[in-house]
Amino acid sequence: MNTPRVQPGIMEIAPYVGGASAVDGAKRTIKLSSNESALGPSRLASAAYGNLAEQLHRYPDGDCTELRQAIAKTFSLDAAGIVCGAGSDEIISLLCQAYAGPGDEVLYSEHGFLMYPISAKAVGATPVTAPETELTTDVDALLGAVTDKTRILFVANPNNPTGTYIPASELQRLRNGLRDDVLLVIDAAYAEYVSREDYGDGAALVEAHDNVVMTRTFSKIYGLGGMRLGWGYMSTNIAEVLHRVRGPFNVSAAAQAAGTAAVRDKTFTANVRAHNDKWLPWTRGKLIGLGLRVTDSVGNFLLVCFQNRPDHGAEAADAFLRGEGIIVRRMAGYGLPDCLRITIGTRGEMESVVECMSRFLGRNS
Numbered sequence: 001m002n003t004p005r006v007q008p009g010i011m012e013i014a015p016y017v018g019g020a021s022a023v024d025g026a027k028r029t030i031k032l033s034s035n036e037s038a039l040g041p042s043r044l045a046s047a048a049y050g051n052l053a054e055q056l057h058r059y060p061d062g063d064c065t066e067l068r069q070a071i072a073k074t075f076s077l078d079a080a081g082i083v084c085g086a087g088s089d090e091i092i093s094l095l096c097q098a099y100a101g102p103g104d105e106v107l108y109s110e111h112g113f114l115m116y117p118i119s120a121k122a123v124g125a126t127p128v129t130a131p132e133t134e135l136t137t138d139v140d141a142l143l144g145a146v147t148d149k150t151r152i153l154f155v156a157n158p159n160n161p162t163g164t165y166i167p168a169s170e171l172q173r174l175r176n177g178l179r180d181d182v183l184l185v186i187d188a189a190y191a192e193y194v195s196r197e198d199y200g201d202g203a204a205l206v207e208a209h210d211n212v213v214m215t216r217t218f219s220k221i222y223g224l225g226g227m228r229l230g231w232g233y234m235s236t237n238i239a240e241v242l243h244r245v246r247g248p249f250n251v252s253a254a255a256q257a258a259g260t261a262a263v264r265d266k267t268f269t270a271n272v273r274a275h276n277d278k279w280l281p282w283t284r285g286k287l288i289g290l291g292l293r294v295t296d297s298v299g300n301f302l303l304v305c306f307q308n309r310p311d312h313g314a315e316a317a318d319a320f321l322r323g324e325g326i327i328v329r330r331m332a333g334y335g336l337p338d339c340l341r342i343t344i345g346t347r348g349e350m351e352s353v354v355e356c357m358s359r360f361l362g363r364n365s
């Protein structure tokens, strides 16, 4: 039978499975599976969204003018180099559409974000991974994996799901070791959470080089995952390319309004960061105290590894937590079957996680 033919690579994609949000029959649900903000969205962002209710018949501003200006002002960037998308996922996918195709390689690190191979395969390109060292991006391994077919190199910094990062000097070394025709995409989805002095989000590299893009999201510290809003910062040459391939109205009016208010609400962002600064190390310390291996995450989540304990591995822990209404993320899809990723939630949620994990492991917290 003759049927429409799917493009090469597409049927090889393992569809992305988002974090679950409900547990059947549980008395309570604590959702810590998608690295969403512990404190929800800013009230100003919610109000801006609500104010649009009577304007839903209007198309959005296709250039996201006010939003791009608000982002540029907050981060001291050039608005002309900012391209907005329906989540940073869309920017990742547009970059693959524009810069990779059949026969090309898209490189990323071993436990890198799953949207990189998905977006690469969607355009017929071949995803290639380089090993990490101690669950951390390894610049030499990435440079060693570059071939003459490499077109894009994605580095999430900090990385999801490991939460680890490489310092700005290492990112610079990565860029210096790359050919100028390879696009280096620095995915800084969790940048707002990082307080280490040697960290850099990648904006300076974008401004110094024509082959570097930084991507950011409103889904994490800004608490707008449901709005689908992200952005990239790049040379105006690359921005011109993405403006050609993106949909003319790819960011909804609601997302633009909420995002503009959110990025201007610096007090709220500082509160979310302060909350994370307290509960990330607290939770990590407690879980390490229970004998678990936990990466030195600088994001709003922890990667917790069970070191193949008989009957007390990641699968059993996940089932136990679910029984208590706590939803975390299994990591088999990232090549880490013995680990769970746990988002930092509210104080009460973190106390529940530690209390349940301690019961699971048979110790007192």
Ligand SMILES: Cc1ncc(COP(=O)(O)O)c(C=O)c1O
Pocket: 034, 035, 086, 087, 088, 089, 090, 113, 156, 159, 160, 187, 189, 216, 217, 218, 219, 225, 228, 229, 230
């Ligand atoms: C490293 C990384 N990049 C990008 C994204 C996608 O974010 P968005 O919601 O903006 O599409 C995520 C979401 O989890 C992420 O962890």
